[in-house]
Amino acid sequence: MEYTALGKSGLRVSRLCLGTMNFGVDTNEKEAFRIMDSALDAGINFMDTANIYGWGENAGRTEEIMGRWFKQGDGRRERTVLATKVYGDMHDPYDGPNREAGLSAYKIKRHLEGSLRRLQTDHIELYQMHHVDRRVNWNELWGAFEIAAAQGKIGYVGSSNFAGWDIAVAQGEAKARGHLGLVSEQHKYNLLCRLPELEVLPASKELGLGVIPWSPLDGGLLAGNHRRGGDSGGRRSGDAKRLEQHREQLDRYAKFCDELGEPEDLVSLAWLLANPAVTAPIIGVRTQEQFERSLRALDVKLDESALKRIDEIFPGPGGEAPRAYAW
Template structure:
């Protein structure tokens, strides 16, 4: 496994981040344990989750699975850089009118303490805002974050689904308070979703914020099976998305065959070449999927291959403002 600093922090994390969104949903608890054990053995020390995973009235289930895995001991917690997120509705009637999404000081305190309990730990290395909340000011949010940071409950702060302007505002306000601010931004990014290259990636790179790419295979479209009508696959449930990108996906598949690599691993390897990129999130449903993904960190894509990928999956035209003008 290879490692990278998480943004401008001094914390090193694996260049693949284990996503746990499927745990307790499509992946049962026993298989989730096997995946997490194998990930640690392979050198993946970076594990991402969220309080809402499990979804709906089962929100929190994924954190509970991870907590029970930690409780087995064997250095599992000590070897893991744990990241979780808050913002969404936890379907707790005690939240009253604050039951919906938000980043208020009230939600941060309640949801952090609840996550710590489910995860069976006393600290979280990276506590991330899962979405932007236009109703919560940075005065409120940075002050609210400072309390658990000083208590040792939180190591670093991250964001997710923030625009470039949100990253700039967050860091400006943090600097005025002599705080570190954000060390990471978790963002949807892939060969099929290159819009972040306009604003988010340049802002993150300039501000020293590490980017964590979610959905680097674009919901499975870049996984190699999108054009095959496999029962129960994403292709079978939503063929329109695959058909829309058929020409691109066929060209991509041909290129991957030339390289002798799987489509999924080439897509992940491409993500790792991007500016400010710390790690893409892999979301295996099975141990076999995890083991297959490990190859991605060792794939070297030369300039010619990167150029061909640009031809197949054109970006937005460069960074702003050049992409908007000339």
């Protein structure tokens, strides 16, 4: 397994991050345990979740599954770099008027305690804001995170779904306080979604954040499902129109991957891994078989010629601008 530093921090994480959002929803607890055990055995030490996973009235279920997995012992917790998130509605009536999605010192403290309880741990390595909340002053937010860090409950702070401007403001405010600031940005980034190359990736690189791409296969559109007759993630979500919009690109991509002798999903992951701005793509698997398949992406190496061909099929937002991985 390859490892890399998480942004400007000294924390080293695996080049693939295991996403757990399907656990307790599409993946039962027994299979989730099997996948997480296999991840550790394969050298994956980085696992990402969120307090709202389980969704709706079942928010928190995924963290509970992970907590019971940690409780088995045998170094499971000690070997895991754990990341979770705060922002969403936990459907907790005791949150009262603070139940709605957003951030505040009150919510960070309360929801952090809830995550620690469900995860059956006393600390979280990477605590992430699931979205930006521009209504809240950064003095309040950094103050809350500093207290949590001083108490030993969190190690580092990350962001998710932030714009480049939000990252710059957050880092500027942190610097003024003498605080390390954000060490990572979790963002939707894949071959069909290259808009982050305009601002988010350059801002993250300049300001010392590692980038953790979510939806690296764009809900299945980049997994080759469209030509195997299976449902893509887009179809399952009713987005057949988007599939048709990109069908010509996807067909060209499938042909190119055939020439490489590698499947589309693994090439899509390998393309992200070839970008030095990327810390670790999140593999949100549902089954053990999907997990084992995703590991093979680490063995797929794309040369300059292959990367150029991919750019021709999926041009970046700057058209002929230099490729993201060349920054």
